[in-house]
Amino acid sequence: MVTQYAINYRVFSFTLLFIVFISPCSAKSNAGSPHDSQSIDVQFHSIMSSEKKQIIRQWISHSSDALKLVYGELPINHFITKIKLSRRNSGVVPWGEVSRNTPPEVTLVINPTSTLNELKADWTIYHEFSHLLIPYDAGDARWFSEGLASYYQNIIQARAGMFNEKKMWQKLYEGFERGRKETNYSHQKLSYVSDNIDQNHNYMRVYWSGALYWLKADITLRRLKSGYSLDRALYQLRKCCFDRYLTAEEITKQLDKLTNSIVFTSLFTEFSESYTLPEYMKELRSLGVTPFTPEVVLKNDAENSHVRHAIFQGKLE
Numbered sequence: 001m002v003t004q005y006a007i008n009y010r011v012f013s014f015t016l017l018f019i020v021f022i023s024p025c026s027a028k029s030n031a032g033s034p035h036d037s038q039s040i041d042v043q044f045h046s047i048m049s050s051e052k053k054q055i056i057r058q059w060i061s062h063s064s065d066a067l068k069l070v071y072g073e074l075p076i077n078h079f080i081t082k083i084k085l086s087r088r089n090s091g092v093v094p095w096g097e098v099s100r101n102t103p104p105e106v107t108l109v110i111n112p113t114s115t116l117n118e119l120k121a122d123w124t125i126y127h128e129f130s131h132l133l134i135p136y137d138a139g140d141a142r143w144f145s146e147g148l149a150s151y152y153q154n155i156i157q158a159r160a161g162m163f164n165e166k167k168m169w170q171k172l173y174e175g176f177e178r179g180r181k182e183t184n185y186s187h188q189k190l191s192y193v194s195d196n197i198d199q200n201h202n203y204m205r206v207y208w209s210g211a212l213y214w215l216k217a218d219i220t221l222r223r224l225k226s227g228y229s230l231d232r233a234l235y236q237l238r239k240c241c242f243d244r245y246l247t248a249e250e251i252t253k254q255l256d257k258l259t260n261s262i263v264f265t266s267l268f269t270e271f272s273e274s275y276t277l278p279e280y281m282k283e284l285r286s287l288g289v290t291p292f293t294p295e296v297v298l299k300n301d302a303e304n305s306h307v308r309h310a311i312f313q314g315k316l317e
C-alpha cells in the first residue's frame with residue numbers, strides 16, 4: 001500500500017463523493033486522555049451498523065493511546081479521523097492518508113469484514129497517526145515525513161504491547177534491508193528520488209532512508225546525554241511550533257535549536273545527498289541488534305544496548 005498525504009485534490013473529490021453518507025452523529029471521542037482539551041472527531045463516510053461504528057471508535061481510541069506513548073499526550077489537540085469502507089475485501093486497512101488541513105484529517109479506508117483485533121494488528125493507523133508528530137507542510141522532502149511515520153509506527157505499536165522489543169527491531173531491520181536493496185535509482189540523490197517518487201516508485205528506499213534518519217537522530221541525541229531523546233525533542237517541537245505548517249528544513253532547524261545541537265540539520269544534509277540507504281549495520285550492532293536468520297538477536301552487553309532498550313520503553317535511558 002502506498003500511503004499518501006498532503007494537500008491532495010483526490011482527497012477532496014473522494015470526500016465530496018461520500019459526503020452524503022456522513023453519519024449525522026459523527027462522534028467526538030476523547031480517548032481517555034488526562035488532557036480534557038484533546039479530542040478526535042470520528043466521522044463515518046460510509047453506511048455501517050452501530051456495532052461496526054463502536055468497534056471503530058474502540059480501534060481509534062486504542063491507536064491514539066498508542067500515539068500518546070511518544071510523550072504522554074496527542075501532538076494535536078483536535079483532529080479528524082474519516083472512516084470509509086473499502087469496496088474490495090482485500091487487506092484490513094487498504095488505504096490511509098493525512099491531509100494537512102486545519103484541523104488535520106486522517107482518512108482510513110477499512111475492509112468491512114475487519115474485526116477489532118485485526119484492525120489493532122494492522123500498521124496503517126499507527127503510521128498515519130505518527131505523521132501528526134511534526135507540523136509538516138507536505139511540500140518537500142517526503143522521505144523525512146514518511147521516515148518519521150515508518151519509524152514511530154513500529155515504536156508505538158511495541159510500546160502499546162502489540163509486539164515485543166525483539167519484533168520491533170526485527171521490523172526496523174527488515175525495513176532497512178528492503179530499502180538497501182532498492183538500488184535502481186542509485187545514480188540519483190535521495191532528495192531527487194523522493195521528489196519524483198510517483199515516477200520512480202522507490203518507496204522502500206525513500207521510506208526506510210527516512211526511518212533510518214530518525215533512528216540515527218534518536219541514538220545521537222541520547223548519546224549526547226544532554227537530556228534529550230527524539231520523543232522529548234518532538235514534545236518541545238509540539239509546544240513551540242505547531243501554530244503553522246513548516247517545511248522539512250524549517251523543522252530540522254527548530255529541532256536543532258530546541259536540542260541545542262546540530263543533529264537534525266547535519267543528518268538532513270547527509271541523507272538528502274545519499275545515493276543508497278546510508279549505513280545502518282554499525283548502528284544496529286552498537287545497539288545490540290544482531291541480524292541472524294530468520295530473526296534478530298538482542299544482546300545486552302553492546303555499547304548502546306541501554307539506548308536500544310530505552311527507545312523501546314520510551315524512557316530517556
Ligand SMILES: [Zn+2]
Binds near residue numbers: 004127128131145149
Ligand atoms: Zn505515510
